[in-house]
Amino acid sequence: MKLIESIDIDNGSYQRLTNFLKSKTGLNFQYYNKSFIEKRIKSRMIRVYCNTLDEYYxxxxxxxxxxxxxVDGFTINYTFFFRDxxxxxxxxxIFLQGLGVxxxxxxxxxxxxxxxxxKFRSKSNAAKKFIKNKKLYSRPEKYYVDVFIFLNRLSFYKKIKLLPSEKNCINIWSCPCATGEEPYSINxxxxxxxxxxRRFPKIRIVGSDISYGAIEKAKIGVxxxxxxxxxxxxxxNKYFTKQxxxxxxxxxxxxxxKKGIEFVREDVTEGHSKPYxxxxxxxxxxxIYFNHKNRDKFLKILEDRLKENGILILGKTETLFDSWGSLRLIDSRNRIYIKSQSKLF
Known part of the structure; x- marks a missing residue:
């Protein structure tokens, strides 16, 4: 069997294959770094015993x-509950402060x-990880958090105290949601x-992913x-049963x-099918998997879907630096951005 490094992919065959896949799936390959796509193609070629790209085509x-x-192998489905x-x-x-609790x-x-x-790390890393987390736990809560300075500006902060209704519904989108761990953690x-x-707002959670398999697994919840x-x-202990x-x-x-989340199979680079x-x-x-040019196109989709003073949570692996368009950094550790047409200070 061939090693993944030994498989050669020429530009002509690559373009032919990705054009074919786009016509069948609608997947926007131009958004992704070419090296990322090639790795996924080679992985599938090995899995189905194809030696050349023409054979795989x-x-x-x-x-x-x-x-x-x-498509299922192309997407990034490595995740777990409460990741970071x-x-x-x-x-x-934020919700506790809004509730006054x-x-x-x-x-x-x-x-x-x-x-x-x-327990889930290799033995060689376990001791270091344990020590690192002991130090983290000894720090004051909110050690890295800046977002609380801007609470009164957040689009949903005042809604938290209001009577639950469709008008006051707080909308949350997990994109991409992979196999559901992130939206379930939120829920x-x-x-x-x-x-x-005593009083809690109406919450709507939507999870989107391009993978058929990931969405089906999320709906099943196993x-x-x-x-x-x-x-x-x-x-x-509260939300899982072991079998x-x-x-x-x-x-x-x-x-x-499960009833509190709407899962949607879609390619988010083409836009979002929900009206919210x-x-x-x-x-x-x-x-991190997008090339720079098309990353900006996708950020525009996210920006347009955010309410004014809504927040975009990118997490620790991404950065837009201090701002991008109307998105302005308000939490430097977790890379949380607020959509604000005006300057924050």
């Missing part, structure tokens, strides 16, 4: 199932223990708060242990949480 042309497999949990703590704290008054523990984090926080406070590596014991199988056990998500404007957009671990 012929295989695709006569095998509609492989087209679906390519600082982001979720920040969102929870002291954090000590509610049951909620988003941070997993350092021991649990170490766990919202559901947990709602169960403990997860392996790899997805549980950064979920706290509190949320794991034994012949291969070990699986984690079934609470049925009520959003108060919060999560778009993490995607822009």
């Amino acid at each position: 012929s295989y695709l042309s006569s095998n509609t199932e492989e087209i679906k497999n390519f 949990y600082d982001v979720f703590e920040t969102v929870q704290d 002291n954090k000590k008054q509610i049951k909620s523990n988003i941070r997993p223990t350092a021991a649990k984090l170490a 766990m926080i919202m559901n947990n708060l709602k169960s403990q406070v 997860y392996a242990d790899d997805s549980m590596k950064e979920i706290s014991d509190y949320y794991e 034994k199988t012949h291969y070990g056990h699986i984690n079934l998500i609470n049925e009520q949480l 404007k959003y108060d919060i957009i999560f778009c993490r671990y995607l822009l």
